[in-house]
Amino acid sequence: MDVTLPRISGSPEVGILPELANAHPDFWNDARAKYGDMFQFRLGATEVIALCQPRHAQHVLVDNAANYRSKGGNQGFRAAIRELTNEGLSTANSESETWQRQRKTVLPHFGNTNIRPLGDLLIEVVAGHLHDWESAAHSGDPIDIGPTLSRIAIDASVRSMFGVDISNEEADELAANSEIVMDHIWLSILGSVFPQWLQLLDKNRQQKAINAVVAIATRLMERHVAGGGSDTNLLGILLDQRDDDSVEYMTEAHLNEEVVSLLLGGYEIMSITSRCALDLLLHNPTALARARAEVDQVLGERTPTYEDIDQLKYCRMVIQETLRIYSPSYQLQRMAEEDDEIDGVPIPAGTIVTILAHAIHHHPEHWSQPECFEPERFAAAGGRHRFAWLPFSGGRRACLATRYSLMQGQLILAQALQTFDITPVSTEPLSMYMGTVSRPKNGLRVRLAQRQREEA
Numbered sequence: 001m002d003v004t005l006p007r008i009s010g011s012p013e014v015g016i017l018p019e020l021a022n023a024h025p026d027f028w029n030d031a032r033a034k035y036g037d038m039f040q041f042r043l044g045a046t047e048v049i050a051l052c053q054p055r056h057a058q059h060v061l062v063d064n065a066a067n068y069r070s071k072g073g074n075q076g077f078r079a080a081i082r083e084l085t086n087e088g089l090s091t092a093n094s095e096s097e098t099w100q101r102q103r104k105t106v107l108p109h110f111g112n113t114n115i116r117p118l119g120d121l122l123i124e125v126v127a128g129h130l131h132d133w134e135s136a137a138h139s140g141d142p143i144d145i146g147p148t149l150s151r152i153a154i155d156a157s158v159r160s161m162f163g164v165d166i167s168n169e170e171a172d173e174l175a176a177n178s179e180i181v182m183d184h185i186w187l188s189i190l191g192s193v194f195p196q197w198l199q200l201l202d203k204n205r206q207q208k209a210i211n212a213v214v215a216i217a218t219r220l221m222e223r224h225v226a227g228g229g230s231d232t233n234l235l236g237i238l239l240d241q242r243d244d245d246s247v248e249y250m251t252e253a254h255l256n257e258e259v260v261s262l263l264l265g266g267y268e269i270m271s272i273t274s275r276c277a278l279d280l281l282l283h284n285p286t287a288l289a290r291a292r293a294e295v296d297q298v299l300g301e302r303t304p305t306y307e308d309i310d311q312l313k314y315c316r317m318v319i320q321e322t323l324r325i326y327s328p329s330y331q332l333q334r335m336a337e338e339d340d341e342i343d344g345v346p347i348p349a350g351t352i353v354t355i356l357a358h359a360i361h362h363h364p365e366h367w368s369q370p371e372c373f374e375p376e377r378f379a380a381a382g383g384r385h386r387f388a389w390l391p392f393s394g395g396r397r398a399c400l401a402t403r404y405s406l407m408q409g410q411l412i413l414a415q416a417l418q419t420f421d422i423t424p425v426s427t428e429p430l431s432m433y434m435g436t437v438s439r440p441k442n443g444l445r446v447r448l449a450q451r452q453r454e455e456a
C-alpha cells in the first residue's frame with residue numbers, strides 16, 4: 001500500500017535537528033496537533049516515524065515486540081551512548097541472551113521480597129538529607145532545593161546498589177560529571193550529522209567525565225568488597241552471578257558497564273522527577289493542601305514506616321501526574337527488524353520508529369485538559385488505554401524500578417511536607433528542555449519554615 005505520511009519539513013541536510021536542539025518537549029504536542037498521530041521527520045540522515053497513539057505503543061512494545069527488539073540499531077541515541085554502557089541492561093541493543101540473563105538477575109532486587117528493605121532505606125536517606133534544609137528554614141533565606149533532591153537520588157542509588165556510603169565530594173563529582181556525560185550524548189547525536197554542533201563537542205571533556213564516573217563506580221565497588229560485600233544489594237547480586245560457574249561468565253568490562261549504566265540511569269531520572277513533582281505541587285495550592293492533609297493524617301509527626309507508603313495515595317498520584325506532564329523519557333525509540341504495518345501504514349524493515357510518550361501523555365483523546373496538573377486523574381484505575389501513560393515504557397523492556405521510583409517520589413514529598421512549610425520564590429513555570437532525557441533548565445528556589453503544629 002502506498003501511504004504517504006505527513007512530514008515535518010526540515011533542512012535538506014540535517015532534517016529537524018536544529019529545531020530540536022534545546023526545544024521544549026511540547027514541540028511534539030504541537031507536531032501531533034499539526035500532522036496527526038503518525039508523521040515522519042528526518043533526524044540528520046535518519047528517517048523516523050513518530051507514533052502518538054497508545055495503540056501504537058502497545059503494538060511496538062507488546063503485540064509485535066519481537067519485531068522491535070532493537071533500540072535503534074547503531075544510529076542515534078544508541079550509537080552515542082555506546083562508548084559508555086555498550087552492554088548495560090538499558091542500552092543493550094536487542095534482547096540478547098546476555099540481556100535476558102541480566103534482566104532476570106536484576107529484577108528481584110526491585111521485586112516483592114526486596115522492596116521493604118528498599119523502602120526502609122529510602123525513608124532513612126530522605127530524612128537524613130532533609131536535615132540539610134534546617135538552617136535555611138531557620139534563617140528564612142531562599143535556597144535552591146534541586147541539589148538536595150539530586151543528592152537524595154544519588155545516595156539512594158549508591159546505598160541500594162553498593163551497600164556503602166558516598167562522600168559529599170564523590171557525590172558532587174558524580175553529579176557534575178554525569179551531567180556532562182548526559183549532555184554530551186545528546187550533543188553527539190546532533191553532532192554526528194550536523195557538523196556545526198561538532199564544534200560544541202569537546203571529546204576530551206567528555207572522556208574525562210566518563211573516566212570520572214567510571215572511577216567513582218570502581219571506588220564504590222572496591223568499598224563494597226572491602227566491607228565484606230553482601231548479596232542483599234545489587235552489586236552483590238551481580239557479583240554472585242559473575243562468580244557462578246553455571247552461567248556464562250560476565251567479563252569485568254561488562255560488569256563495569258552494567259554498574260555505570262544502573263548508577264547513571266537510575267539516579268538522574270529520579271532526581272528530575274522529584275524536582276518536577278515538588279515544583280508542580282508548590283505551584284498548585286489546592287493539590288498542595290490535599291497532599292499536606294494526607295501527610296498529616298497518615299503520618300502526623302512520626303517517622304514514616306514502610307507500611308505508610310501504600311497509604312500515601314495522593315502523594316503517589318502527584319508523582320504519576322508529574323510523570324505524565326513531564327515524562328523524562330519523552331520518546332522511546334525502536335527499529336523494525338522486518339516489514340510491518342501500523343494503522344495501515346507500511347513500516348519497512350530497518351525503519352526507526354519513535355513512540356512519543358510526551359505527545360501520548362498530552363493527547364486530548366485520552367486526557368481531558370491535558371495541560372492541567374490534576375493528580376486526581378490517577379484516583380481510579382482503568383478507564384483509559386493501558387498505554388496512555390507510559391513513563392516507564394511497557395512490555396519486556398519496561399523499567400525494572402517502577403515501584404521503587406514511585407516510592408522514592410512519594411517519600412520525598414511526604415517527608416518534606418511533613419517537616420516544612422515550603423513556599424516557592426518564583427511564580428515562573430518550570431522550563432523544560434529535551435536532551436537525552438527531558439529535564440528542567442531552572443533550579444527550584446524556595447523559602448522554608450519549620451512546620452509549627454497546633455497542640456492536639
Ligand code: HEM
Pocket residue numbers: 071089090091103262263265266267269270273323328329332333390391392393394396397398399400401404405406
Ligand atoms: C522516575 C524514575 C524512572 C523512570 C521514569 C524510568 C523510566 C524508564 C524507561 C522509560 C525505561 C525503558 C526505556 C525503553 O523502553 O527504551 C527504563 C528502563 C530501565 N530502567 Fe528505569 N526509570 C526510572 C528509574 C529507574 C531506576 C531508579 C532504576 C534503577 C537503577 C532504573 C533502571 C532501569 C533499567 C535497568 C532499565 C532497562 C530495562 C531493560 O531494558 O530491560 N530506572 N526506565
